[in-house]
Amino acid sequence: MKKIIFLIILFLNLNFAHSYSNNELYEKIDLFGEVLEKIKKDYVDDVNQSKMMDSAINGVLQSLDPYSAYMSPELFKEMQTDTRGEFGGLGIEIGMESGVVKVISPIDDTPAAKAGIKAGDYIVKIGDDQVQGKSLMEAVKLMRGPVGTSIELTIRRKNIKKPLEFKITRKIIEIKSVNSEILGKNKNLGYIRLKSFNENSDKQFLDIVKRFEKDSKIKGYILDLRNNPGGLLTQAINITDFFLDDGEIVSTKGRKTSETRKFFAKKGDQIKGKPIIVLINHGSASASEIFAGALKDHKRAIILGENSYGKGSVQSIIPLRNGGGMRLTISKYYLPSGDSISEVGVTPDIVVEETGDDFKINSKNDNQLNYALKLFNS
Numbered sequence: 001m002k003k004i005i006f007l008i009i010l011f012l013n014l015n016f017a018h019s020y021s022n023n024e025l026y027e028k029i030d031l032f033g034e035v036l037e038k039i040k041k042d043y044v045d046d047v048n049q050s051k052m053m054d055s056a057i058n059g060v061l062q063s064l065d066p067y068s069a070y071m072s073p074e075l076f077k078e079m080q081t082d083t084r085g086e087f088g089g090l091g092i093e094i095g096m097e098s099g100v101v102k103v104i105s106p107i108d109d110t111p112a113a114k115a116g117i118k119a120g121d122y123i124v125k126i127g128d129d130q131v132q133g134k135s136l137m138e139a140v141k142l143m144r145g146p147v148g149t150s151i152e153l154t155i156r157r158k159n160i161k162k163p164l165e166f167k168i169t170r171k172i173i174e175i176k177s178v179n180s181e182i183l184g185k186n187k188n189l190g191y192i193r194l195k196s197f198n199e200n201s202d203k204q205f206l207d208i209v210k211r212f213e214k215d216s217k218i219k220g221y222i223l224d225l226r227n228n229p230g231g232l233l234t235q236a237i238n239i240t241d242f243f244l245d246d247g248e249i250v251s252t253k254g255r256k257t258s259e260t261r262k263f264f265a266k267k268g269d270q271i272k273g274k275p276i277i278v279l280i281n282h283g284s285a286s287a288s289e290i291f292a293g294a295l296k297d298h299k300r301a302i303i304l305g306e307n308s309y310g311k312g313s314v315q316s317i318i319p320l321r322n323g324g325g326m327r328l329t330i331s332k333y334y335l336p337s338g339d340s341i342s343e344v345g346v347t348p349d350i351v352v353e354e355t356g357d358d359f360k361i362n363s364k365n366d367n368q369l370n371y372a373l374k375l376f377n378s
Contacts, residue, residue: 230286312341
């Protein structure tokens, strides 16, 4: 009964009452209780009612968007545990879509990326466990495990009829967020690959740009955000600001006043108007989309590649009175144009889709990067 009361409170706090009159809402609550009684009395197998209620609560949250989710007390505690190397991961950023885990982005140089997992893949089985019906956090828990142990993922991929199976060995995931080199026939293009927006990304990134700027031959930049799942908003703002002279970078809008803010560039384009091409793909999400979208809206860069993922929302972890927690979307990102990124993403100025089975980012088979190099040389 406590679980039922908890769920009813959750309904009310999430303002589902806006959709119904009080009488209609109470009728729905009565109906929910009736369904529970029917399951308890008539379902073919005995049911763990506590787990069933957890699933119901999670269903409420996941009906809102792919990123909101419930964590039971056990799962919440485990997610907060500092493992200090005891547990490893696969190196993928994931979300939920239609009850199935969707890969937002495989992170470079991690077990998942090396195994061949791609942005947009759907994970339908983790080991022997079907993913359908599980929460995002439960799926994360299944994929974590001791370093050196393996897990088999069954994947559904667009335009491939048969499911794909990948055996991946877990390891500690360490992300080196920035790589760079000088490219072009005349060695006059600064290429910077930004893999994530973590705590030190802006310093690493900007140090590289400043070093390139000391080279008088550098005439432009290719900034590669492909398979960058995002990260810290402050990092996206700091790096975007470096290339803009003024104007809005991004705004966030939520129901609370504290979640509604606008962020602006400070005066001074640090590369003095040199041309920029930004590479994005389906694995470019969140902070990556803020960066690419802001430069596109200000006509400061050409965006090239594939439409980005479309994760334009901010989640907060909220502890609950039962010792569990929930991940709840509290605001959304908006580009300077006023457009939302959520479920839409950033559309490239020039669409160049990844081609070839042997495609690999920043290799001779990278047709997207090759296209960008041709633009500079044309």
